[in-house]
Amino acid sequence: MKTFLKEVTILSVFDFQDNEKKLLGKMLFGIVTKDETNRFKQNFRVITSTIRRQLLWPVGVN
Numbered sequence: 001m002k003t004f005l006k007e008v009t010i011l012s013v014f015d016f017q018d019n020e021k022k023l024l025g026k027m028l029f030g031i032v033t034k035d036e037t038n039r040f041k042q043n044f045r046v047i048t049s050t051i052r053r054q055l056l057w058p059v060g061v062n
Helices: none
Strands: 003-017 020-035 045-047
Touching (some): 003 045
Antiparallel strands (some): 003 020, 020 045
16 A cells, blocks of 8 residues: 655754754655555645655656
8 A cells, every 4th residue: 555645855854953963864745646545635745754764766667
């Protein structure tokens, strides 16, 4: 089961402490177009938990 998103971006969240910029994590943000898990309604905005590993796939590959 999959959740499909549009207008997707990766958000980088930083903390600034003692003049130091520290990356807290990266998350995926997008708008739901279709959800086979029935957790989200269409056009619902979602943010994932922290991305642990980022794989790059060519556009158009499923």
